[in-house]
Amino acid sequence: MALPNHGANAHHVYEQLGMSIPETVFDYSENVNPLGPPTFVHEKWSTYAKLITKYPDPLGEPFLSAAAKFHGVPVENVIVGNGAAEIFASLAKRYENKRVVLVHPTFSEYEATLTPYNVYIKEVIATGKLPLDEVLDEVEFAEAIYICRPNNPTGYLIPLEEIIQIANYAKTYKCEVILDEAFLDFIDEKESFIPYLKDFPNVIVVRSMTKMYAIPGIRLGYALASKTIVSDIRSRISHWNSNAIATTVGADCLLEEDYRITAIAFAKEMREQMTAFLERWNCIVLPSQTNFICFQLPDPALSKEFFESLLHKGCVLRHTENFKGLNGKWFRVGMKEEPQMKYLQKEMSAWFEENLSS
Numbered sequence: 623m624a625l626p627n628h629g630a631n632a633h634h635v636y637e638q639l640g641m642s643i644p645e646t647v648f649d650y651s652e653n654v655n656p657l658g659p660p661t662f663v664h665e666k667w668s669t670y671a672k673l674i675t676k677y678p679d680p681l682g683e684p685f686l687s688a689a690a691k692f693h694g695v696p697v698e699n700v701i702v703g704n705g706a707a708e709i710f711a712s713l714a715k716r717y718e719n720k721r722v723v724l725v726h727p728t729f730s731e732y733e734a735t736l737t738p739y740n741v742y743i744k745e746v747i748a749t750g751k752l753p754l755d756e757v758l759d760e761v762e763f764a765e766a767i768y769i770c771r772p773n774n775p776t777g778y779l780i781p782l783e784e785i786i787q788i789a790n791y792a793k794t795y796k797c798e799v800i801l802d803e804a805f806l807d808f809i810d811e812k813e814s815f816i817p818y819l820k821d822f823p824n825v826i827v828v829r830s831m832t833k834m835y836a837i838p839g840i841r842l843g844y845a846l847a848s849k850t851i852v853s854d855i856r857s858r859i860s861h862w863n864s865n866a867i868a869t870t871v872g873a874d875c876l877l878e879e880d881y882r883i884t885a886i887a888f889a890k891e892m893r894e895q896m897t898a899f900l901e902r903w904n905c906i907v908l909p910s911q912t913n914f915i916c917f918q919l920p921d922p923a924l925s926k927e928f929f930e931s932l933l934h935k936g937c938v939l940r941h942t943e944n945f946k947g948l949n950g951k952w953f954r955v956g957m958k959e960e961p962q963m964k965y966l967q968k969e970m971s972a973w974f975e976e977n978l979s980s
């Protein structure tokens with residue numbers, strides 16, 4: 623039976639498998655910051671609530687200017703979306719009836735948004751290091767290439783030098799590069815491609831506010847690109863696309879430097895602890911730079927059994943059945959707070975002890 627394509631919304635997994643939902647469920651399949659939104663969001667909530675009586679700014683102010691300032695770019699180069707997901711949905715028509723390269727395994731929305739526009743998708747498979755020559759060969763014949771950096775679900779960060787090389791090559795062949803930096807906040811802005819954008823009118827960087835700031839429920843994302851591309855995306859986005867609470871909270875979030883530093887350090891610590899735990903049980907763990915990791919059991923044939931057994935214990939991992947190149951033989955775990963990580967390790971240890979011969 624096909625499992626749902628997305629992480630989060632854990633109850634769908636139980637429904638699809640016809641399993642009853644345990645009293646306590648920890649959803650490791652979603653990967654927003656486990657520390658929750660910055661404290662000011664709750665403290666100022668009654669102030670934000672007053673915003674609902676007015677129409678929001680059609681361009682997404684005050685977030686538009688805050689994001690432009692944060693990245694040191696003109697506002698004309700930024701477009702605000704109802705989550706990064708809306709940016710992808712509005713971008714896809716640019717490539718109607720054209721050829722686009724997707725580097726798998728990756729975020730399912732690229733393909734989902736391109737398919738209705740009859741886009742021919744050329745797949746490159748890279749569970750770790752990018753096959754650079756293969757990518758460059760494809761770029762030559764493509765209208766666009768989508769790259770997720772760091773990648774979801776592997777957590778792998780393609781080195782910036784390789785991205786610059788691809789962007790340069792793509793520029794020569796008039797190929798657009800869509801760089802999804804939704805999880806880059808968990809690394810370091812120094813790793814972002816944004817400072818290079820001025821030399822690359824063919825590159826579009828997509829960012830999300832929902833991961834780092836743990837606000838997926840209010841939807842906020844944005845893209846940075848040339849003025850021409852920004853206007854083109856805007857022409858397909860509905861008026862008042864981003865709501866006033868999201869754009870006001872989002873603008874305030876960008877001021878939270880200490881919060882970001884804490885979140886980055888926390889994600890690193892949890893990731894390292896979980897990696898060490900899994901490696902002690904001889905699991906293969908892909909090198910991740912962000913707030914989730916991807917691992918495989920020593921015997922991948924047991925993956926389904928392992929997944930379902932953990933579901934019974936209230937631990938929802940992200941299966942990888944719909945991720946090309948991973949094919950259900952890997953799992954993604956989003957980092958949570960320490961007690962939840964300990965609970966997961968306890969339940970996994972029990973299963974490993976019973977099912978893995980050491």
Ligand SMILES: Cc1ncc(COP(=O)(O)O)c(C=O)c1O
Nearest residue numbers: 705706707729774804830832843
């Ligand atoms: C890699 C990646 N990009 C973009 C998104 C969408 O983010 P948003 O919540 O801003 O729509 C997700 C959501 O899971 C994602 O995993």
